[in-house]
Amino acid sequence: MFVLTVDQVGSRRESDAVPSLDEVDGANRALVGFDRTAGDEAQAVFDDAAAALTCALGLAIMGTWHCGIGQGQIDLPLPDTAREGRGSAFVNARSAVEAAKKSGSHHLGFVSDDPLGAGIQAALRVVVALRSKQRLTTREAYDLALEGGTQAHIAERLGISQQAVSDRLASGMYRELEDLKAGALHWAEALDRATLPGEARS
Structure with missing residues (x-):
């Protein structure tokens, strides 16, 4: 336990x-x-x-x-x-x-x-x-991804493009940190x- x-x-x-x-x-x-x-x-x-x-x-x-x-x-x-x-x-x-x-x-x-x-x-x-150390904008995208949001959904929620979402998740090392x-x-x-x-x- x-x-x-x-x-x-x-x-x-x-x-x-x-x-x-x-x-x-x-x-x-x-x-x-x-x-x-x-x-x-x-x-x-x-x-x-x-x-x-x-x-x-x-x-x-x-x-x-x-x-x-x-x-x-x-x-x-x-x-x-x-x-x-x-x-x-x-x-x-x-x-x-x-x-x-x-x-x-x-x-x-x-x-x-x-x-x-x-x-x-x-x-x-x-x-x-x-x-x-993540910027607020990166953390917002990261947290929405943790909730299961697709990049399209995250983009709509944040009012940004899907490419911007992808860039934020990449800069926040989303895949690497979640694998860790x-x-x-x-x-x-x-x-x-x-x-x-x-x-x-x-």
């Missing part, structure tokens, strides 16, 4: 954004939804790697959250709230969010008991780094399939 621990960047200067976490793409697929743990930090539990990665990437790309994904065991039965949870996934999520805080502009960490987690983290950080994400997701799912069930809690 996956635990996502997030900590708001610059929380002393900005308004509390924890209540808005449930609106982030992927958050509605959490097994245990976001729950404030302390201050401007929150946690959620996922059994779906795609949802966990989608949610973490979306928050990290915003640049307003440090995001740590911990992959591993979660003690059963599942807790009613994330802050009551125990297991290696929670420990790894704590390590991951601390790594994210030390990573400069990447804002994302991924930690697993398996060494393969370091490779997944590296891939996800490349995605965050490049997407964070797909690879990271594949290995995250493989790690999770290989993880034994968590211990039962008394």
Whole structure:
């Protein structure tokens, strides 16, 4: 399973954004939804790697959250709230969010008991780094493509030509970054399939 621990960047200067976490793409697929743990930090539990990665990437790309994904065991039965949870996934999520805080502009960490987690983290950080630097016009086209829009549909939505859409997606490295994400997701799912069930809690 996956635990996502997030900590708001610059929380002393900005308004509390924890209540808005449930609106982030992927958050509605959490097994245990976001729950404030302390201050401007929150946690959620996922059994779906795609949802966990989608949610973490979306928050990290915003640049307003440090995001740590911990992959591993979660003690059963599942807790009613994330802050009551125990297991290696929670420990790894704590390590991951601390790594994210030390990573400069990447804002994302991924930690697993398996060494393969370091490779997944590296891939996800490349995605965050490049997407964070995209121009607004490029990001608009990219996000619409992620929603499944065709180039014709995106062109109509943005009031530009299909060639302009193609140029924006190319400059934003859409295919390359989505391939990188797909690879990271594949290995995250493989790690999770290989993880034994968590211990039962008394």
